Amino acid sequence: MWRAGLGASVSVPLRIGVVGLGYWGPNLARNFHSLPTSELVWCCDPSDQARERVAPTVPGAHMTGRLDDLLEDPSLDAIVLATPVPTHAELAVRVLDAGKHCFVEKPLAQSVLDAERVVKAAQDAGRTLMVGHLLEYHPGVARLKELADSDELGDIRYIYGNRLNLGKLRADENALWSLGAHDVSVLLHLVDEEPYELTARGESYVRDGVEDVVFCFLRFPSGIAAHLHLSWLDPHKERRFTVVGSKRMATFDDMAIEGKLTVYDKGFDEDSRSYGEYISRSGDIYCPRIPNVEPLRIECEHFLNAIQNNTPPRSDGHCGLRVVRVLEQLQHELERSKRATASRPPAEAARPLNLS
C-alpha cells in the first residue's frame, strides 16, 4: 500500500534500516522489527560480531557493514542512527541528502554548528528528522508535563534532576553530554523556555579531561530554576526528576517499579492570623496510574506516525538543536571553571580552611 507523505511516496509498513548495533541499536531494531507499521529491512554495523549477535533477533533483516547499501536502496524509507555521538551529524546529513527520513539518537550533534547543519539538511530534503529524546515519550514524563501545565502543582518554582549510576564510562563524551542530554530535553520539555543563565561545574577522576560528575544550575525567564546532578561515578542508581510547585510537588522516578510518579500535597500556606508567618501543609501523597508501555516503543511509533502523517515529531530537529545549544553552553561553563581553577596559585588552592 502506498500513501503520499511529505512530498514523496512512503510505503506502509514503512521500510526501516537501523545503523549501529552496539548497546542501544539492538533495542531500536527489536522495536522496528515488531511494530505492525514498520518493516526492519536493514541492520548495519562495521563490526562482524555486532551483526552476528543481532541477526538471530531480527529474522528477515539484511545485515551489512556498509551504510551505502542502505542509502542506495530506493525502497528504504527511513534510517535510524544509533552510532557514537561524534558520528551523528555527518551520518544524519548523508541520510537526509539521500532522501531518507532520519531518526538520530540523542544528542543530535556535538555542537550547535553541526546540529544546525542537520536541521538544514532535513529542511532542504523535505524529510522528517527526529531525535531520540526517549524520556519525552515516557508516559510518566507525559503525565508530569500534564501536571506542570495544569494548575495542579500551582506555579512551578524549581526543578531538579538526578541521573546517577556506576558506569557506563565513555571516552568520547563526558557525563554532561552522555547523561545530561536526557535531563536537558525533559527540562526544556517541561518548562518550554530556554534558560538565560547557566553554570556548570564538574570533575574528572577516572579519565583525564572527561568529567565523571557534573553539577548544573539553570535559570529560566519565567523565574523557574533548575539543578542537574549527573554522574557515572556514584554508589546510587537514580533517575529522578522533582518538580516543586507553589501548590504541590511531584517526583518522577524512573527506577521505581511501581509508583513512578508521586504527587505530594505539600507546601506552605499563609496563616492570615500570624502576620505573614507561614505554616507548612502536608496533605495526601498519591501516585497517578501510568500506562505500562515501553517508552522506546512509543518513541518508535511516534517516528513512524510523523512520517506517515507528515507532522513534525515532538522531538524534531529544532528540539534537538535547543538541547545541543544548552549542552554547549553548559560545556563552555565547565571549561571556564576548569581554566579558573587551573590558573589559581597552588598555594592558594591548597590552603586549609580556617574555621575559627
Ligand SMILES: NC(=O)c1ccc[n+]([C@@H]2O[C@H](COP(=O)([O-])OP(=O)(O)OC[C@H]3O[C@@H](n4cnc5c(N)ncnc54)[C@H](O)[C@@H]3O)[C@@H](O)[C@H]2O)c1
Ligand atoms: N535513548 C537512550 O536511552 C540511549 C541509551 C544508550 C545509548 N543511546 C545513544 O545511542 C547511541 C549509541 O550508543 P551505544 O551505547 O549503543 O554505543 P556503542 O558504542 O555500544 O555502539 C555503537 C555502535 O555503532 C557502530 N558504529 C560506529 N560507527 C559506525 C558507522 N559509521 N556506521 C555504522 N555503525 C557504526 C559501532 O561499531 C558500535 O557497534 C549514542 O548516540 C547514545 O547516546 C541512547
